Amino acid sequence: MTNPTSISDTGIIVGWYVNVGAQSPFPYHGFILANGVYKTLDYPKSYRMLLNDINGSGVIVGTYHTSITSGGFIYVNGTFKDVKAPNNVQVYPVDGINAYGYVTGTSSGGSFTAHCQ
Secondary structure, eight states, rough: EEEEEEEEEESSSEEEETTOOOOSSSOEOOOOEEEEEEEOOOTTOOEEEEEEOOOTOOHHHHHOOOOOEEEEEEEEEEEEEEOGGGOOOOOEEEEEEEESSSSOOOOOOOEEEEOOO
């Protein structure tokens, strides 16, 4: 199963797919589709990965799950960065990002909007 979740102004699509033949109980992987070529993008410390949005600058946001925690991230210039919600509460999904770098998401403290630096 493949689930595209966002398309940038430049036509790059991000989303997630399930590797049905995998042995893991949660074989979810992020993907980028650019110029007709698929690329898997997985957060190095996770077993489940969801890419939720991409802005026109190519910055991607999403959600990861490890064996002990879940969190949100931004992916920019080839680097994953954890997103911390206001008051440093636990972030679950980071759902969206706009052209100015503002992100939206959900945390244990409720919904939030933040500017990533």
